[in-house]
Amino acid sequence: xxxxxxxxxxxxxxxxQVSFAEQASSKEPVQRIIALxxxxxxxxxxxxxxxxxxxxxxxxxxxxxxxxxxRVGSHNGxxxxxxxxxxxxxxxxxxxxNKLVDIQKLKSLGFNIFYTxxxxxxHISDEIRRLGELTGLQQRARKIIDQxxxxxxxxxxxxxxxxxxxxxxxxxxxPLTSVGPDSWxxxxxxxxxxxxxxxxxxxxYPVVSIESVLVKNPQVIIIPxxxxxxxxxxxxxxxxxxxxxxxxxxxxxxxxxLNGDLLHRFTPRALDGLQKLCEDIDKAx
Amino acid sequence: MTSKYSIIAFxxxxxxxFSLLTATGIGSVSLSFGQVFDSLLVCSGDVxxxxxxxxxxxxxxxxxxxxxxxxxxxxxxxxxxxxxLQSVTRNPLAxxxxxxxxxxxxxxxxxxxxxxxxxxxxxxxxxxxxxLFSVILMxxxxxxxxxxxxxxxxxxVAVSFMLGAFTSLVIYYSEPxxxxxxxxxxxxxFANSQWGNLALPTVCIVAGLIIFVIYRHWxxxxxxxxxxxxxxxxxxxxxxxxxxxxxxxxxxVLVAQVxxxxxxGLMIPHICRYMVGSQLHKVLFMCVTIGGSFxxxxxxxxxxxxxxxxxxxxxxxxxxxxxxxxxILKTRRRAAI
Numbered sequence: 001x002x003x004x005x006x007x008x009x010x011x012x013x014x015x016x017q018v019s020f021a022e023q024a025s026s027k028e029p030v031q032r033i034i035a036l037x038x039x040x041x042x043x044x045x046x047x048x049x050x051x052x053x054x055x056x057x058x059x060x061x062x063x064x065x066x067x068x069x070x071r072v073g074s075h076n077g078x079x080x081x082x083x084x085x086x087x088x089x090x091x092x093x094x095x096x097x098n099k100l101v102d103i104q105k106l107k108s109l110g111f112n113i114f115y116t117x118x119x120x121x122x123h124i125s126d127e128i129r130r131l132g133e134l135t136g137l138q139q140r141a142r143k144i145i146d147q148x149x150x151x152x153x154x155x156x157x158x159x160x161x162x163x164x165x166x167x168x169x170x171x172x173x174x175p176l177t178s179v180g181p182d183s184w185x186x187x188x189x190x191x192x193x194x195x196x197x198x199x200x201x202x203x204x205y206p207v208v209s210i211e212s213v214l215v216k217n218p219q220v221i222i223i224p225x226x227x228x229x230x231x232x233x234x235x236x237x238x239x240x241x242x243x244x245x246x247x248x249x250x251x252x253x254x255x256x257x258l259n260g261d262l263l264h265r266f267t268p269r270a271l272d273g274l275q276k277l278c279e280d281i282d283k284a285x
Numbered sequence: 286m287t288s289k290y291s292i293i294a295f296x297x298x299x300x301x302x303f304s305l306l307t308a309t310g311i312g313s314v315s316l317s318f319g320q321v322f323d324s325l326l327v328c329s330g331d332v333x334x335x336x337x338x339x340x341x342x343x344x345x346x347x348x349x350x351x352x353x354x355x356x357x358x359x360x361x362x363x364x365x366x367x368x369x370l371q372s373v374t375r376n377p378l379a380x381x382x383x384x385x386x387x388x389x390x391x392x393x394x395x396x397x398x399x400x401x402x403x404x405x406x407x408x409x410x411x412x413x414x415x416x417l418f419s420v421i422l423m424x425x426x427x428x429x430x431x432x433x434x435x436x437x438x439x440x441x442v443a444v445s446f447m448l449g450a451f452t453s454l455v456i457y458y459s460e461p462x463x464x465x466x467x468x469x470x471x472x473x474x475f476a477n478s479q480w481g482n483l484a485l486p487t488v489c490i491v492a493g494l495i496i497f498v499i500y501r502h503w504x505x506x507x508x509x510x511x512x513x514x515x516x517x518x519x520x521x522x523x524x525x526x527x528x529x530x531x532x533x534x535x536x537x538v539l540v541a542q543v544x545x546x547x548x549x550g551l552m553i554p555h556i557c558r559y560m561v562g563s564q565l566h567k568v569l570f571m572c573v574t575i576g577g578s579f580x581x582x583x584x585x586x587x588x589x590x591x592x593x594x595x596x597x598x599x600x601x602x603x604x605x606x607x608x609x610x611x612x613i614l615k616t617r618r619r620a621a622i
Binding site: 075076172174175176180198200201202203206207208209210211212214215226243244246 | 312313314339340343344347348349457461462464465466469470474476588591592593594595596
């Protein structure tokens with residue numbers, strides 16, 4: 001579901017050089033939260049603040065209870081008037097998922113705004129800690145951070161001494177889009193001790209050609225699959241490689257379709273995705 | 286005068302061949318002229334007994350050549366339709382975009398992509414229907430006014446905006462992934478070209494060219510003025526209508542394969558006319574060579590401008606094209622003084 005958001009974030013990045021330095025603050029624990037990022041909803045639920053979320057966006061689908069929260073936004077934008085009407089004491093905005101104009105409007109209206117911008121797994125810990133402070137649920141937050149960091153270290157340690165595996169991450173097939181430097185997915189690949197073949201691309205989500213994949217000859221091809229995808233088990237996504245047996249990933253049958261909902265969510269669940277990703281990449285060693 | 290035309294035509298043909306060969310060599314792997322030559326002529330078809338690495342051979346034959354021919358066909362198709370539309374309407378701004386043909390084809394294709402998911406046939410069909418729909422809509426809206434060139438053009442512009450709005454509406458209501466696919470598609474790309482996709486555009490363009498050449502005297506007559514053409518026995522309105530339909534067919538088939546690529550149909554005919562005068566058969570020949578070469582180079586730039594990445598062709602066409610056009614206009618003005 002989040003592919004477009006990743007894709008759009010390229011554009012957003014271009015225009016988001018303005019710094020949103022001021023992070024939210026609150027003396028009292030916040031009670032009325034509008035969370036405009038699905039991963040923040042999930043984090044709030046995990047620290048026990050799920051019932052304080054009064055509105056969210058279309059994509060917040062985890063945990064189950066999140067489906068009952070009223071919606072004030074979609075990929076087309078945020079309904080600012082509804083937000084004002086709901087009188088939140090904290091709004092969580094996502095710079096690469098929400099529209100910049102919407103963010104600026106909310107800021108100009110003087111709301112208490114928390115900017116979420118996770119780029120690697122360690123950022124998730126920071127966000128859980130900050131949200132714990134804002135909601136006054138530091139202890140629960142601390143516990144979850146500990147679990148997350150332990151598991152993260154376990155995974156990293158397991159693979160860090162193994163050989164590097166050249167990996168192509170096929171974020172989207174129409175147009176053929178991969179991940180570049182400073183992207184969330186590249187940090188996951190690094191954690192698995194894999195080498196992103198488009199590390200030198202000039203943007204975080206480059207549109208690439210089949211030819212360049214061919215030349216780089218990846219050992220593994222990873223294709224995320226999303227629950228919202230129309231095409232069942234993404235045959236069209238893997239089919240493009242079938243005639244290119246020159247690629248070692250194709251020759252050795254090292255093409256893996258993974259759960260994109262896990263891999264692309266900046267929450268503790270991402271570690272499950274990371275574990276599976278590392279296991280599949282490890283098969284090519 | 287004839288000899289000057291011959292020289293220019295011959296030079297442009299050589300340039301086209303040079304462009305074809307060079308474009309084949311440029312990409313993620315740079316191949317030398319010699320390797321390209323070997324791959325194309327010495328060991329075509331037989332992969333094993335070849336001095337070129339089999340994988341390069343495959344890159345050339347399976348990725349680059351379909352792409353290059355698609356680029357060439359697009360350049361040719363859009364340029365010749367632009368040239369003919371400019372002649373039959375006597376309007377220097379006429380091109381498939383101005384008449385709403387491209388918008389119609391894009392609307393049909395976008396509708397096909399977003400509602401019928403995969404399958405190139407349905408996209409082509411959608412684009413064709415959309416293109417024809419836009420022409421019919423334009424003629425119905427213009428009514429009797431279709432006899433007047435200005436009104437025809439204005440209804441074309443109106444239709445273009447209307448269908449453009451519909452396209453935006455479809456994108457607005459599609460799923461995020463589909464929307465990103467559609468947006469990228471609208472910016473134009475040759476990335477998915479395959480040999481099988483080349484047949485229909487080739488047939489349409491060749492057929493169109495033959496018809497244009499057969500009726501070139503009539504089109505030239507219209508270019509000189511409706512009344513003059515009428516006294517020469519040219520069925521002005523009918524011919525204009527038929528040309529419009531043919532142009533919309535060619536445009537629709539191309540839009541279906543490569544998405545929206547603007548500016549070529551407007552600019553190339555002017556450059557050609559500037560070089561060889563306004564006789565249609567000369568302009569058409571130049572459109573084939575210059576239009577084809579232009580698109581080849583645009584594609585080369587789209588593939589190699591940013592390291593490791595592919596730019597949408599439409600962006601490069603409009604950016605490079607408009608710059609190039611400014612330069613031509615400037616030098617032309619100076620020459621006129």
